Every structure is written in C-alpha cells, then in structure tokens.
Amino acid sequence: MIPKKRKIGNHDWDSIVSIALIVCVNVSIILFLIVGNVRLFLKKQDMKAQLVDLNTEVVKLAEKNAELNKMFYETSQQEYAENIMREEGMYKKAGEEVVVILGNEHQEEEIAVNAKASFLDTLKDFFNSMFGR
Numbered sequence: 001m002i003p004k005k006r007k008i009g010n011h012d013w014d015s016i017v018s019i020a021l022i023v024c025v026n027v028s029i030i031l032f033l034i035v036g037n038v039r040l041f042l043k044k045q046d047m048k049a050q051l052v053d054l055n056t057e058v059v060k061l062a063e064k065n066a067e068l069n070k071m072f073y074e075t076s077q078q079e080y081a082e083n084i085m086r087e088e089g090m091y092k093k094a095g096e097e098v099v100v101i102l103g104n105e106h107q108e109e110e111i112a113v114n115a116k117a118s119f120l121d122t123l124k125d126f127f128n129s130m131f132g133r
Contacts, residue, residue, distance in 0.1 A: 074080055
C-alpha cells in the first residue's frame with residue numbers, strides 16, 4: 001500500500017489549537033519565572049546595600065565602644081576619682097590647701113554692692129570737689 005501524500009496547507013484544527021495552547025502555557029511559565037528572578041535580583045541588591053550600611057554602622061559603633069571602654073578605664077582609676085574630688089573641694093592631700101572660688105551668683109552680688117558703693121563714692125567725691133572740702 002502506498003501512503004497518500006498530505007498537503008502542507010491542510011492541518012487538523014485540534015492539533016493546531018493544542019500546540020498553540022502548549023506554547024502559551026510555556027511562554028506564561030517562562031514570563032512568570034523571569035519576573036520572579038528580576039524581583040529576587042532587586043531584593044538581593046537592596047539587601048546588599050543594607051549590608052553595607054550596617055557594616056559601616058558596626059564600624060562606627062565599634063569605635064565608639066573602644067572610646068567608651070577607654071573612658072571607663074580612665075574613670076575607674078583611683079587618680080581620676082582623686083582629681084574629681086579635688087576639683088569639687090571634697091578631698092585634699094597632705095600639705096595641700098583648698099581654695100574655694102565663689103560662683104557667678106556671689107560675684108554678681110559683690111559687683112552690685114561694689115557698684116552702689118562706688119557710685120556713692122563718686123558722688124561724694126564730686127560734691128567734695130565742688131565745695132572744696
């Protein structure tokens with residue numbers, strides 16, 4: 001038996017529709033995967049940027065920690081405590097004298113009293129010079 005030759009133009013519509021459907025499903029799956037990959041790539045880039053920021057923050061905090069540890073070590077020394085107590089006037093070594101310097105409030109009162117006294121003195125001197133005493 002000799003097979004009949006088929007014409008290229010005649011196709012079965014069922015096979016064309018099934019092939020088109022398979023192609024559409026494959027294309028949609030490929031697009032879905034591409035979109036997912038792009039989202040993951042963008043998220044990865046964002047995470048890398050956050051990692052860099054956090055690493056710089058870690059370095060800054062490590063430097064601050066070292067500085068605070070140094071300050072803690074200095075303040076825990078006996079000499080530092082003695083110096084602070086000396087500055088406050090609560091401690092003196094043998095042979096030292098404590099000098100108390102009054103704050104701004106006391107200085108302002110003294111200036112006001114001196115200003116009144118000096119004004120009266122200048123007024124008295126003025127009248128003494130006018131009347132020749």
